[in-house]
Amino acid sequence: MRDSISFSNQLTFFQKLRSFDYILLLCVMLIGLIGIFSMYSTDGGEILYHTKNHALRFCIFFSMMIAISFINIRTWHALSYLFYFVTLLLLIWASFYGITASGSQRWINLYFINLQPSELMKIAIIACFAKYYHRAQIHTMNKFTNIFFPIVILVLPTFLVITQPDLGTSILIAISGIIVLWLAGVNVKYFFYSFLLFIISAPFIISFLKPYQKLRILTFFDPDKDPLGAGYQIIQSKIAVGSGGLTGKGFLKGTQGYLEFLPEKHTDFIFTLYSEEFGFLGSLILLILYAILIFRIIRIGSLSRSFFAKIFCYGFGSAIFIYITVNMSMVLGLLPIVGSPLPIMSYGGSSMLATMIGLGIVMSSKIYSREQIS
Amino acid sequence: MISDDRNSGFSKLKTVNRRMFIFSAAKAVVFFGIVGRLFSLQISENKKYLTLSDKNRLRETRLPPVRGEFKDYFGKTIAGNLKVYQLHVVPEQVEDFRSLIVRLKDILNFNNEKLAKLIKIKNSQKPWETLVISENLTWSQFSRINFHLHELPGAKPVISVGRSYPFGESYTHVLGYVSQASPKDIISNDIIKDRNVPGLRVGKSGLEKKFENELIGTNGVQRYEVNAYGKRINQIDFKEGNKGKTINLTIDTEIQKLTSELLRDKAGSISVMDIYTGEIIAMNSSPSFDPNLFLYGIDNNLWNQIKKDPLKPLINKTVSGLYSPGSTIKPLVALSALENDVIRTNMKVECRGKVEMYEQKYHCWKKKGHGFMSLKNAIKQSCDIYFYELARLLGVDRLNITAEKFGLGKQVLGEYFLNEKKGIVPSTKWKKENLGQNWYLGETFITGIGQGYIQTNPLQLCLMTAQLANGGYKIYPKIRVDENQNSYEMIKQKMLENEFEAKKKDNALIKATEEFLKPSIKEYEPLYRNPENVKFVLDAMFKSTNEIYGTSYSSRIDDPKYQFAGKTGTSQVKRITEEERELDLELSQIPYRNRDHAWFIAFGPYKNPRYAMSILVEHGGSGSKAAAPLAKKLMKAVIDRHEDRQNKNGLKI
Known part of the structure; x- marks a missing residue:
């Protein structure tokens, strides 16, 4: 055991390079490229603000991901709780001193970037749980403390994000956390009980929601009720996707996007724009890239020796899947509109940063897959 | 203890892998669901959404039809057309109607009476109905409007068709006269209703009224691409309307x-x-x-x-x-x-x-x-x-x-x-x-x-x-x-x-x-x-x-x-x-x-x-x-x- 550890520690640079998951890297780069081209299209076929920023961020954070992957997974294991607490502190900071934009106080001005801690929390919560359950024994798994602490760990950030208010991100944090809890082996009955509790308390939660959030949920069920108001986004998004057809309207020729009928086309609705221009085939290619990405992440998890790496990869892969599913279902009119970016594609530094950190840790797990953490 | 740990670790591994497998299967199902949804939107219902998208981006402007002429027995025109310059405003599209109208008042030298009348008309019609500010501008007024257009958001200078009667009052009782279509004209005549554009003139009496349906002509159509805010981006096509029928009278x-x-x-x-x-x-x-x-x-x-x-x-x-x-x-x-x-x-x-x-x-x-x-x-x-x-x-x-x-x-x-x-x-x-x-x-x-x-x-x-x-x-x-x-x-x-x-x-x-x-x-x-x-x-x-x-x-x-x-x-x-x-x-x-x-x-x-x-x-x-x-x-x-x-x-x- 010790031998293998020391062996790993002494991996040469080229050995590390060799053990990269290049398929995963290729997927990330291709999705990133598609993202940059889509951004170029939102700028009306010119290299403007969004394209420049997006490309720059992608390059920086992609390099950062490589850097992270060179660092031993043990280090990331060791830093997990700290990562969580720092992110939690940032969330608290944001709720007091954060920048307010479009009615929500969720950004911290770091001068070179407006950081959105809630995005980081999506990764932090997975890392934190991975470390927590790395230690936990199977027979102590369902002890009171092993249920109680994770719930506290999960509820704190969720609550903080919900009060920003940012319903979308808080739901995503909660779902990511719950998935890790389930993957780690928490008894199914607790999920069942919590689900019942959720159903019972749903009316109270709804009364707690802001009016615009209620409206969004109502709109989801009947978007035609107010086509120019609350239903506008979903209707226009469906029109854009639907009018794309098999092969799309062509690059830079998406009328819905170009003529500004699409809302939030840089961020949450980037897939709509892409789908309008590249059609069903283009969307299918993107979906396959994402599927390969997720598959590779999970595969790395299954190859990892340490529970930390395994749970993190499983959790992160599942979380990415959830982000994609929620975002796409939302723009295709299958779910109510809640703010949720499409990983790597959407414009937004924090989301990109969080995703790249996650991918970096996954890649580190790959390189140090033989590493055993005591 | 160590073996316990190992056992425990092993069963934990089994649990985690099993659950991951279940979840992956669920993911595959969900992915296919999304693909299915894409298929239904983009392939099955493509036509519907394509139409909707065109409806979104294309706006048709109907041009006023060119009215047919009246000629006397010898082919002399006794009721003809001339170009008139008009100013239209759609109140709905104007942010600040009052300031626009005051600005227009300065440019066109309206008196207060005319201003009050316009406001009265505006209040009596629906906000999306076109308000004809002036039916007939002189060329100098029209060019002044065009010159100041950038500071007059919502004002639309329009070139329309007017009626001219070269023999003035000689033919009034035979031909009648035309004037802006009233709501009653529009309701009572389906053809006028069909071809109506803001500022359209229709026959009010005499033969102008009698032959309205033959004289009216058909609208030209200009199709524009517009963006989400209704701003014109470019002209897609232009179809000229047919001029109304010329009617020859036996009169000398x-x-x-x-x-x-x-x-x-x-x-x-x-x-x-x-x-x-x-x-x-x-x-x-x-x-x-x-x-x-x-x-x-x-x-x-x-x-x-x-x-x-x-x-x-x-x-x-x-x-x-x-x-x-x-x-x-x-x-x-x-x-x-x-x-x-x-x-x-x-x-x-x-x-x-x-x-x-x-x-x-x-x-x-x-x-x-x-x-x-x-x-x-x-x-x-x-x-x-x-x-x-x-x-x-x-x-x-x-x-x-x-x-x-x-x-x-x-x-x-x-x-x-x-x-x-x-x-x-x-x-x-x-x-x-x-x-x-x-x-x-x-x-x-x-x-x-x-x-x-x-x-x-x-x-x-x-x-x-x-x-x-x-x-x-x-x-x-x-x-x-x-x-x-x-x-x-x-x-x-x-x-x-x-x-x-x-x-x-x-x-x-x-x-x-x-x-x-x-x-x-x-x-x-x-x-x-x-x-x-x-x-x-x-x-x-x-x-x-x-x-x-x-x-x-x-x-x-x-x-x-x-x-x-x-x-x-x-x-x-x-x-x-x-x-x-x-x-x-x-x-x-x-x-x-x-x-x-x-x-x-x-x-x-x-x-x-x-x-x-x-x-x-x-x-x-x-x-x-x-x-x-x-x-x-x-x-x-x-x-x-x-x-x-x-x-x-x-x-x-």
Whole structure:
């Protein structure tokens, strides 16, 4: 055991390079490229603000991901709780001193970037749980403390994000956390009980929601009720996707996007724009890239020796899947509109940063897959 | 412990991997769900969303249709189009309406009254309906608007089509006028509704209204790509509309202009008709107004002035004015009497200026009386006493039949003028049905001189004259050029054939019975029983104008080229009391409202008649003094134009 550890520690640079998951890297780069081209299209076929920023961020954070992957997974294991607490502190900071934009106080001005801690929390919560359950024994798994602490760990950030208010991100944090809890082996009955509790308390939660959030949920069920108001986004998004057809309207020729009928086309609705221009085939290619990405992440998890790496990869892969599913279902009119970016594609530094950190840790797990953490 | 740990670690690994596997399977299902959704949106429902997307981005601007023109008989444009510059605003698209309107006020020099009116209109319509700020801008105003356009968000300078009437008031009563379509116009006419654009002008009266559906034309369409904020990005295509149909009228502008001249400063009406083709050569009513005023949006004061004018410029007197025909009915009364074999032409009646019948006094216009009168002389000198007697012998019901045959009591142009009046040709039955009273014999007397219940419009008298002048044949009046119109020669031929048959019928009773059993509707059918009776009446009318003591002798033309025959009429507008009769006031001493209407009907040239006319001067006094002199000038002009008109026909064929 010790031998293998020391062996790993002494991996040469080229050995590390060799053990990269290049398929995963290729997927990330291709999705990133598609993202940059889509951004170029939102700028009306010119290299403007969004394209420049997006490309720059992608390059920086992609390099950062490589850097992270060179660092031993043990280090990331060791830093997990700290990562969580720092992110939690940032969330608290944001709720007091954060920048307010479009009615929500969720950004911290770091001068070179407006950081959105809630995005980081999506990764932090997975890392934190991975470390927590790395230690936990199977027979102590369902002890009171092993249920109680994770719930506290999960509820704190969720609550903080919900009060920003940012319903979308808080739901995503909660779902990511719950998935890790389930993957780690928490008894199914607790999920069942919590689900019942959720159903019972749903009316109270709804009364707690802001009016615009209620409206969004109502709109989801009947978007035609107010086509120019609350239903506008979903209707226009469906029109854009639907009018794309098999092969799309062509690059830079998406009328819905170009003529500004699409809302939030840089961020949450980037897939709509892409789908309008590249059609069903283009969307299918993107979906396959994402599927390969997720598959590779999970595969790395299954190859990892340490529970930390395994749970993190499983959790992160599942979380990415959830982000994609929620975002796409939302723009295709299958779910109510809640703010949720499409990983790597959407414009937004924090989301990109969080995703790249996650991918970096996954890649580190790959390189140090033989590493055993005591 | 270590083995425990290992066991535990192993079972944990198993759990984690198992759950990951379950979850991965679920992921695959969800992915396929998303792919399915994409398929349904992009492949199955692609058409629907493609349409929606086009609907989103494409905006159609409908251009105003170009209205068809009116041309006179010689192809001269009498109602044409011109470009007008308008300013439209859609209040919904304007952020700050008040500041926009104030800015426009400065640029266009509106007064406050106009401003208040605009705001009133704006408040009365829906916010998405276009508000026409100005219907007709001058070029300098229009260019000023365009120059300042960047500071006038929401203002839309529009080039539209306006109507112009080069002959101004001459044609007002024939053509009517156009003005901005009112909500009522739009609701009542589906074609207007279909082609409506802001600022569209539609016919409000006359033939402009009658032929609206033919004149209106179709909209041009401009298609633009717009963005989500409605801003125009670029023009996708442009389809020109079809201009409305050009409508050719039978009217001769030269004559029409002359009629305007003749009726200047008078209230009255003139109609001229071709006695064979039925084509109306001139048709005018006075006073008139300039229809071009509506192009610029007529101002209220002027409009009220026109509306309240006691001479009623808004009424087309030729078809909508009803008057007692007065003595102009006498040829018809005489004809009716002859046709019914009531009298012989040599019957004599003594006129002593008045006569007492059934304890009632009846007067002749000539106080001293005419002495012994024959029928021909009675027509020539318009002796009332003779016609009282004639009417008594004839009876009102037989007169009624003849009058209706010759076109009285019926619409002449029918569908062409929406407010054409039928007039009244009384009969005993008519009185019973309409007034619920029995007919009095005295009423027959005054009907015989064209007073009492009988009412005609000037066009009916023109038609009556025409149908007498052509020898007593039915003709078909028209104001629109008919491409299939029979030529004069053909009509004449048909009339001759009809006369021949009528004579045969007289001779062979059996044939007449046959005809009776299967009556056929004949073109240009004879309206007489015996053509000699018509000839007799026409001769009497000739004498009335061309022989001394004839009532219109002073208006005669001796040159046979222009020589015409006519009959005067002076119709009372109120009952004359005995004192008034004694006073024998000069025309100028009688209040305008109480003065007689002056009539004159005529046809010419006498040798080979071709044109008939009726002239009315409201409250003009006597027919021979006020109306007949107009006919002299008019007849000359009409006959002078005859050759041109014939040549025009030649060219057409």
